[in-house]
Amino acid sequence: MSSKFNDIYQKSINSPEEFWGNAAQDIFWFKKPTKILNKSNPPFYKWYEDGITNTCYNALDIHIDLGKGSKTALIYDSPITGNKSKFTYEELRSKVSKFAGALKDLGVNKGDRVIIYMPMIPEAVVAMLACARIGAIHSVVFGGFASNELASRIDDSKAKLLVTASCGFEPGRTVEYKPLVDEAIKQAQHKISKMILFQRKGHEVKLNAPMEISWEEAHANAKDTDCVEMNSNEFAYILYTSGTTGTPKGIVRDIGGHIVALKWTMKNIYNIDEDDIWWSASDIGWIVGHSYIVYAPLFKGCTTVLFEGKPVGTPDAGAFWKIISDYKVKSLFTAPTAFRAIKKEDPEGKFFSKYDLSKFESLFLAGERADPDTIKWAENLLKVPVIDHWWQTETSWAISSNCTGIEMMKTKYGSACKAVPGYDVKIIKSDQTLAKPNEMGDIVVKLPLPPGTFPTLWNADQRYKENYMSNYEGYYQTYDAGHIDEDGYIWIMSRTDDIINVAGHRLSTGAIEEVLSEHQSVAECAVLGIADKLKGQLPIGLIVLKAGVDKDNETISKECIQMVRDKIGPVAAFKVAIVIKRLPKTRSGKILRGTIRKIADNVKYKMPPTIDDPAILDEIKQDLIENKILNNG
């Protein structure tokens, strides 16, 4: 069927080089690429391999060159601290260029890695862009991760320098970063050479010179620094994400493809123009924050909002409406959990009616399944389209969406709409054949992936190939399962690995199991994500004790919960660990996690034919009832 969207989509699939060659005309290059796609070494594809550009130049300098330096680039609003500020493109470049000089003074050069472990403050954005300016590779670590996770990222990236702040603020709690960073530095085998710390007013901490220096000291002799010329295939950043084991995967992003693709999405997916105000309510520690708080809106040259707050509790369930109204936000991008939290606190939308949202045009949701109830509630309240779209850290931009800047499509509740231009999405069944419409299977994307997606994993080409590109020859395996209907709408139903989504945060149950197994009384354990009305999923731990343990169950359970908080971080939201007698397994010894999850969620399950002892399932059900876990969702 011919439509504007279909025509563009087909062109992107049938002639990707022409399509992305044209899109590449829209960004700034020191040297334009003549080779659009190198396909000679699959699955390692190279976009724009002879292009020379710079991420920061495209985010800031180009707009100043074009006479838009006095336009607002960044609005910072922190209901937690009461601080607000605005930065024009010129002001932001000035800060970035100075901090880039500071990094250079401290020995950071092109290709060096810099860890950024910071709260949602403008200095975090400055640090990211300063790295980009001098060609250093940043690796931002989410503030809700504990020292252990930070240490593993320092070790894997072999970072030269770490940038942090004295603290972050969570509702009702100050997150002291310095002790967490100190502990991570102690734990890491690799030694960083310097730490730069931004002192938050009223929360200054003591620094140990000469290794630790303040943000101000770092700037003492810093000079303005120009953008360095970077090859398109050099790396912009590493963002670690949960893998199927405790070892996180370093997703890397190459430079040229990232700029081209992200700039393209702002108009085509989100319908954002240069004069618009855009807000992504996420955290810079996640991919949504990288792509849509920082990079895409700045590449587009519009205004982006940096919000240090929560959908509820900072101070109330009207916080989102206030930001939209105060800054005349055109579109908001957030996780469904945020809307479930607002709906829970203010189901009738009493706060909403206090604000003027006349400039607001659309709401985009991603990060986890958007339940139809929440979408309908938001549509009724906001009276604007609510768009569920699907993507991953690996891709950095949406794989499927309603491309509102091309053509608005109808909503099918529960579906994340159609494949976006660039992505040839297919469903493959367990017998390795392609599924017909509405048949379930693994969701895969035909190679090559479009620009802006991950060209490899940090220092792990083999893991990239084996993990993502080997199970289905010629396809990228998304590890999501679902189906595509007769109209081409994609329905994401579940993950096929041990990843769970807690409040839109991606966590590995395997990583939590690794922590629990370290408890001296634990013989074996299983962690599963069970349905939760607010956060989508919540992890619960089932623990079997070693013989002869004489500690009481409650103490062991509390210790396990604390261990997960200490080793992974509060973001794991791990609050339930119950001691059980034994775990249900197959005859070959595999724990039947899927079956336990179904029991916990109170949905129908088939008795697994390979189960070792069916009676255990009744025991587990009883344990879950006693612990008030059954039918939680």
Ligand code: COA
């Ligand atoms: N630094 C330190 N700790 C953090 C943190 C950060 N940046 N972000 C979250 N945490 C902590 C929280 O304080 C909480 O700790 P607690 O156990 O002491 O209460 C814990 O991690 C779990 O946080 P969260 O999952 O955010 O739950 P919450 O109950 O504090 O808040 C919501 C619930 C719905 C308000 C919140 O999850 C939210 O805003 N979700 C939106 C999701 C989102 O933006 N996802 C990004 C991907 S698009």
Ligand code: AMP
């Ligand atoms: P992350 O890498 O943290 O962005 O998490 C990616 C995973 O989140 C995907 O593989 C999906 O499992 C899930 N996800 C993201 N967006 C959606 C969506 N719109 N619907 C369902 N699941 C989603």
